[in-house]
Amino acid sequence: MKLFIAQKNYSSWSMRTWILFKAFDLPFQEVLMHYPNEKKQGGVFKEINPAGKVPALLDDDFLIWDTLAIAEYLAEKFPEKKLWPIDFKTRTRARCISAEMHSGFPYLRELCSMNIRANFQNIGKKIWAENIQLHEELTRIEKIWLERPDVNHFLCGDFSIADTFYAPIAIRIKTYGLPVSENTQQYIDKILNHFAVKAWIDDALNDPTLVDYYEIHTENE
Ligand SMILES: N[C@@H](CCC(=O)N[C@@H](CS)C(=O)NCC(=O)O)C(=O)O
Numbered sequence: 001m002k003l004f005i006a007q008k009n010y011s012s013w014s015m016r017t018w019i020l021f022k023a024f025d026l027p028f029q030e031v032l033m034h035y036p037n038e039k040k041q042g043g044v045f046k047e048i049n050p051a052g053k054v055p056a057l058l059d060d061d062f063l064i065w066d067t068l069a070i071a072e073y074l075a076e077k078f079p080e081k082k083l084w085p086i087d088f089k090t091r092t093r094a095r096c097i098s099a100e101m102h103s104g105f106p107y108l109r110e111l112c113s114m115n116i117r118a119n120f121q122n123i124g125k126k127i128w129a130e131n132i133q134l135h136e137e138l139t140r141i142e143k144i145w146l147e148r149p150d151v152n153h154f155l156c157g158d159f160s161i162a163d164t165f166y167a168p169i170a171i172r173i174k175t176y177g178l179p180v181s182e183n184t185q186q187y188i189d190k191i192l193n194h195f196a197v198k199a200w201i202d203d204a205l206n207d208p209t210l211v212d213y214y215e216i217h218t219e220n221e
Contacts, residue, residue, distance in 0.1 A: 002058040008204035012114040012168035017055040022196035094162040101165040107133040116204040124176030
């Protein structure tokens with residue numbers, strides 16, 4: 001299977017799928033695409049996916065696009081790996097919170113775009129002070145994380161697809177220095193220390209390529 005992703009420093013949707021492959025030791029070949037130098041509307045990766053987005057997965061000649069659909073495809077293709085929790089209701093909850101991430105939190109996504117190499121503490125304070133909607137979204141995320149079975153567990157017990165959906169949020173909270181509870185910080189530490197997440201972060205830190213429009217905050221720090 002070929003997994004098409006974009007630069008690891010910036011591409012949070014690519015990250016979700018990539019760490020899923022790594023965490024569950026699924027076989028894949030990574031194909032790194034590059035964001036164009038200028039921001040364009042309408043999906044820039046049309047040569048690999050008619051929807052123009054990454055991640056996209058090619059299994060022989062069968063294309064699967066969109067993070068949630070890829071996660072479901074992998075869960076069905078490798079049932080023995082248990083990518084979703086085994087228990088029916090826990091699995092349903094994992095699907096609910098993954099879907100909520102997939103379709104929600106527009107302010108956090110827009111205002112605090114992922115940039116793993118960066119340290120945007122100052123700009124983060126400004127963004128936090130000026131955007132009440134961000135407070136509401138972070139409160140909701142903290143509630144989801146607080147509801148994990150135990151402080152030492154992942155979101156639905158063992159590491160699952162749900163954790164891959166929230167891993168880039170942990171990175172954003174760190175990069176922008178967003179204020180969170182001790183319990184939230186414990187989840188952030190746990191997810192950022194997962195071997196698959198660490199592997200992605202290491203690759204991002206070692207990638208020198210810059211995408212100017214994702215570095216917009218750098219000028220203001
Ligand atoms: N709903 C899609 C979103 C994917 C997405 O927005 N990917 C970004 C990279 S993180 C992308 O391809 N951006 C390029 C563009 O929109 O032109 C998914 O879940 O996979």
